[in-house]
Amino acid sequence: MTQAKARYARILVKLSGEALLGGGDYGIDPTVLKRIAGELQDIVQMGVQVAVVIGGGNIFRGAGRARAGMDRVAADHMGMLATVMNSLALQDALESLGLYARVMSAIRINEVCEDYIRRRAVRHLEKGRIAVFAAGTGNPFFTTDTAAALRAIEINADVLLKATKVNGIYSDDPVRNPSAARYARLTFDKVLADKLNVMDTTAIVMCRDNRLPLRVFNLNNPGDLTRIVRGEDVGTAVTNE
Numbered sequence: 001m002t003q004a005k006a007r008y009a010r011i012l013v014k015l016s017g018e019a020l021l022g023g024g025d026y027g028i029d030p031t032v033l034k035r036i037a038g039e040l041q042d043i044v045q046m047g048v049q050v051a052v053v054i055g056g057g058n059i060f061r062g063a064g065r066a067r068a069g070m071d072r073v074a075a076d077h078m079g080m081l082a083t084v085m086n087s088l089a090l091q092d093a094l095e096s097l098g099l100y101a102r103v104m105s106a107i108r109i110n111e112v113c114e115d116y117i118r119r120r121a122v123r124h125l126e127k128g129r130i131a132v133f134a135a136g137t138g139n140p141f142f143t144t145d146t147a148a149a150l151r152a153i154e155i156n157a158d159v160l161l162k163a164t165k166v167n168g169i170y171s172d173d174p175v176r177n178p179s180a181a182r183y184a185r186l187t188f189d190k191v192l193a194d195k196l197n198v199m200d201t202t203a204i205v206m207c208r209d210n211r212l213p214l215r216v217f218n219l220n221n222p223g224d225l226t227r228i229v230r231g232e233d234v235g236t237a238v239t240n241e
Contacts, residue, residue: 007231008158010049010125013040014148015163017057017086019219027058028089037093039225040130044099048229049125051155052132053148054090056082062140076140080107083144087134088112100129106138106147118154125155145203153210160212161228162199163219168236169198186238188214198238207238214238 015036022029043050056062062079066072087103094101102124103113114120116133124131136147145162152160169191172180188208192201198216207214217224217235228234 006043006046006048006229008048008229010051010155010157011043011159011161011229012051012053012148012152012155012157013161013163013225014145015052015054015219016144017055017059017082018165019058019163020054020086020089021058028086033089033093035222036219037090037097037099039223040094041097041099042226043229044128044130046226046229049128050130051121051125051151051157052087052090052130053144053151054083054086054132054134055144056080056086058082059085063143073140076136076142077107080135080138083136084109084113084134087132090132094130100127101132102129103132103134106133106135109135121151122155131155143200143203145199146206149199149203149206149212152212153206157212160207160214161225162214162216163225164198164216165218165220167218167221167224167234169196169216169238171196183236184233186236188238188240191238198236208240211240 020028020032022032040050056079059082060078062075065075084105091101091103104116104121105113106116121131133151136142136144166174168182170180170182174180188204191204215228215235215237224234
């Protein structure tokens, strides 16, 4: 593969923690992790600079625990630690393929990973390393979707690629409503107006206000991530116009 085949020079991929579950109810499926690492390897070999943000829902969901009565700040801090665990697992999977990866945490946990420093993160990307951004924004009350939008804007990514369980954005939940229509293209304003819950409102507004294109795709379709980077029309594209 050559760099000329890649549409983007720098991307940020947002993975949910649930994406790592595979067929399990908890934790990390090594087979799924290996497949994701392999797809990221394909993209790096195309000459693309890759950053990743991972959620922690396969281990701990802070918002859910808060709704059950737990202190929200404590719950969100625990959720941040779950994302660190997922990030370290991805780093290990990437390094097993011979790639260079760096986990950078928004909270200080120097014994296991680096602190997130924007200039250092960009330098890692420029050197061909995959930067895995952990611990969300480092603040409670913000989701990892918002962290992904923030980090993508900070590193001047060309696009934010949001991995989900379905192949794009639908007018309704396609699992509950089989007649739901899939959108090929949308504007951020329509996503907000129609309350299409693909990402939280803060993340969508940040993408819109900073003119960061978003593409939503199905992580469970092997090769879709690579096809998007090549410029193929996969999933749903969300832009300002």
